[in-house]
Structure formats: C-alpha cells, structure tokens
Amino acid sequence: xxxxxxxxxxxxxxxxxxxxxxxxxxxxxxxxxxxxxxxxxxxxxxxxxxxxxxxxxxxxxxxxxxxxxxxxxxxxxxxxxxxxxxxxxxxxxxxxxxxxxxxxxxxxxxxxxxxxxxxxxxxxxxxxxxxxxxxxxxxxxxxxxxxxxxxxxxxxxxxxxxxxxxxxxxxxxxxxxxxxxxxxxxxxxxxxxxxxxxxxxxxxxxxxxxxxxxxxxxxxxxxxxxxxxxxxxxxxxxxxxxxxxxxxxxxxxxxxxxxxxxxxxxxxxxxxxxxxxxxxxxxxxxxxxxxxxxxxxxxxxxxxxxxxxxxxxxxxxxxxxxxxxxxxxxx
Numbered sequence: 001x002x003x004x005x006x007x008x009x010x011x012x013x014x015x016x017x018x019x020x021x022x023x024x025x026x027x028x029x030x031x032x033x034x035x036x037x038x039x040x041x042x043x044x045x046x047x048x049x050x051x052x053x054x055x056x057x058x059x060x061x062x063x064x065x066x067x068x069x070x071x072x073x074x075x076x077x078x079x080x081x082x083x084x085x086x087x088x089x090x091x092x093x094x095x096x097x098x099x100x101x102x103x104x105x106x107x108x109x110x111x112x113x114x115x116x117x118x119x120x121x122x123x124x125x126x127x128x129x130x131x132x133x134x135x136x137x138x139x140x141x142x143x144x145x146x147x148x149x150x151x152x153x154x155x156x157x158x159x160x161x162x163x164x165x166x167x168x169x170x171x172x173x174x175x176x177x178x179x180x181x182x183x184x185x186x187x188x189x190x191x192x193x194x195x196x197x198x199x200x201x202x203x204x205x206x207x208x209x210x211x212x213x214x215x216x217x218x219x220x221x222x223x224x225x226x227x228x229x230x231x232x233x234x235x236x237x238x239x240x241x242x243x244x245x246x247x248x249x250x251x252x253x254x255x256x257x258x259x260x261x262x263x264x265x266x267x268x269x270x271x272x273x274x275x276x277x278x279x280x281x282x283x284x285x286x287x288x289x290x291x292x293x294x295x296x297x298x299x300x301x302x303x304x305x306x307x308x309x310x311x312x313x314x315x316x317x318x319x320x321x322x323x324x325x326x327x328x329x330x331x
Contacts, residue, residue, distance in 0.1 A: 031064045031267075033086040034075040037148060039180030041199035041292050042088045042259075043068050045118070048289050049261075049279070056278050062271065070178075072152030075262075080109040085267055090121050090152040090197075091258045092234040095307020103155065111265045113311035114329070115272060116279070116318075117304050119199040119295035120256035121152070122238050123160065126183075126205055129214025131192040136164040136218060143173040145182035145194035153197040156257070160195070163231040164224055179204035187211050193218075199259065199292035200240055209245035219253045228255060234306060258304030263311055272313025302329055 033050055036042030046066035053064045067084070069075055075087035076097045093103075100108035127133040133142060139161065146169070147153025154176065161167040175182070175191060182194035183204035196202045208215045220228070220237070228235045240252040263272055279286070286293040297303060301318060302310065302325065309331045310318075318325060 027061055029062050031062055031086060032084040033064060033066045033088070034069045034078050034084040035066050035088050036069060036071045036075075036151070036198070037178030037180065038068050039178055039183065039202070039204035040071075040196070041119075041121075041202055041290075042071070044203075044290055045199070045292055046088055048286065052278055052282055052286075053275060057274070070148035070151045071154075073150040073155065074148075076109055076112070077150075079112060079262065079264060082111075082264070085264050086115075087262045088118065088259060089262055090156075091117065091260045091304055091306045092232070093152050093155060094260060094262060095234075098308035101307075112308045113263050113265050113267075113314075113331070114302070114305050114308055115261040115263055115276065115311055115314050116301040117297065118259045118261060119292050120236065120238055120304075121197050121259045122200050122240065122256035123156065123220075123254050124196040124198070124200070124202060124205050124240075125160070125193060125218040125254075126186065126196060126208055127193040127216050127218060128186055128189070128191070129216060130189075133193055133216075133218070136160075136224070139165060139193060140167055140171050141173070142192035143175060143190070145175045145177050145185065145191055146172075147176065147195055147197070148178050149176040153195055156197050157195045159232050160228065163228045183208050186215070187213055189213075197257075199295060200238075201244055201291055206245050209247055217252050217254070220255045221253075225255055234258075234304075258306075260305055262308075265311070267311065267313075269311070269313040269316065272311045273317050276314060276317040302326065305329060 033046040035046035050064035050066045072089040072093050075089050078084040079087055094112055096102040097104045097109040098112050133139060146157035179196050179202060182191060185191040186194055187208060196205050225237055234257055235255045238254050238256040240254060242249055242251050283298055310329045312331050315325055
C-alpha cells in the first residue's frame, strides 16, 4: 500500500510538472528573425542577436530564433504574411515595399518598421581567374550565380547588369543559388562568377580567396559608380581594405547599400526599446563575435534608412541618446 501511495504521489508530481511546463510553453512569445542563406552575413548575425536577446529576456516570456531564407525579398514577404516578427533586409527594397514603388507597385507592405541601420550590403562580384572576365561587359554569355530566387541579391544583379553593361538575364546563364553553393560551384569550374551582396567579410567569398583556384573581384570605377547611382541612387562607394580576405593584396573599390534590422509594427514598444539597449550595451562583444558589426555605424544608426518609418521603441531609444530623427522616419 505504501509503495502504491508513493507511486501515486510520483505520478501526481510528474503530471503537475508537465502541466506547468505546458503552461509556460503556451505563454512564451516566439520571435522569428528571418535572415539569408547560411553562407552569407545575415544568418550568423541573426543567430548572434537571437542568442543575446534570449539571454537577456529569459524572464520576460520571449524566445528568439534565427531562420535562414532566400534573403531580403523573401523576408519582406514573410513579414507581410506575419510568418516572421523580425527581419534583416536591404534598406532600398524595404523602402520600395513600404511605399509600394518600383518592384512593389500595387503590393505595399505597410507593417514594416526599422529598428536601426546595420552595415552596408557590399556588392562583391567574384569571378573565376580562368573565366576571362575582366570587365562588367565580359559577363555577357557567362554562367553567373545572381543570388537565390526572389532575394535582394537577385534584384541588385538585375540593376547592376543593366546599369554597368546594358545586359539582362537573357544575356547571361543565370543560376539562382545561395552563396555557399555558388562558391563551391565556382571553385569546381561550374560557374564563371557570382554576386555576393552582403556585409564584409562573407564566409563564402573568404573560402574562395583561400582556395587553390585564382579568383578576382570586379571593381567599380568612378564612372561605373556614377552609372549605377543614376539607375539606383541608394548605392554608395565602399572600400574593402587589403587583407580583408585571404591573399587579397590590394584595396577593392566596390559599392553597397545599407542593410537594416526590421520589426513588425505590432511588436511592443518596450521590447524594441530593450532590444536596442542590449545591442548598444553589447556593442564591443558583438564586434568580436562577427566582423560585420565593426561596419555598423552605431553613432549614426538611422543614416541610410529609406522609405519606411522607425518603430516607436526605436524613436524613444535614439531620442534618449540625443539623436535627431528625420521627419520622414517618424512613425
């Protein structure tokens, strides 16, 4: 009888623990950060941020997770469908989506809110040493990885080919793959070039520079940059210093677009405020965890943001820092 009583007590305890665990799980608010391909910059950055938020918000009932994706365009679509609460995305496409312009004409995504600007997404058009590609015009007829389908990189590839060489995707052999797959294919001679548009350094690009096959990167002359800016004024000159990648012996003059951290408009103000507090408190730790954080302009966090407003939690945080918020970025 005593043994039976002990078993009953144990069973009741297990059932109690399971019920309380279930209640805790039910009350947890899950926050998904959509990022990019695993070989790019967005995914590791999203993972790092999720880890820091989880450590700080452990007692607040929130749980963050980073999810890989096809990049900016897919991320914005997922935000529109409420399949993600946060995203990392290029500021130009975010602005187009919010205002319903350019490729988003008639397809506004109005629940987008900026948290802060991140690093410039840098155009790194890597070409095989044996491909014969020396200029942008040489891309004609070549097999090129233009980014995953419906990604920000794919959109940028369209813009760059047209502005710099008068080419469309009909003039090349376009491959729609992520950065890791593209790097492997180029190394194996299955690709001539690929566009890696992400924060520097990109793991897939570093892998290529460290490999046995010779690779180069197409640069932007002042004339090239002027052509691109005429077509897409949100581009700016970017310098990749010598030594950024293995065996990279000279500075590389390229171009880029600011990327940004986004949230949906329904994310509570205090959560966005506290996320920024964590980011700024951990600034030096973040810079050690990934080099892309060293390219974030923490002193001017709203520079380069385009088209969509800041979240009220971000407005509150930056105003307390003494930052002036441009009128066009106010909610």
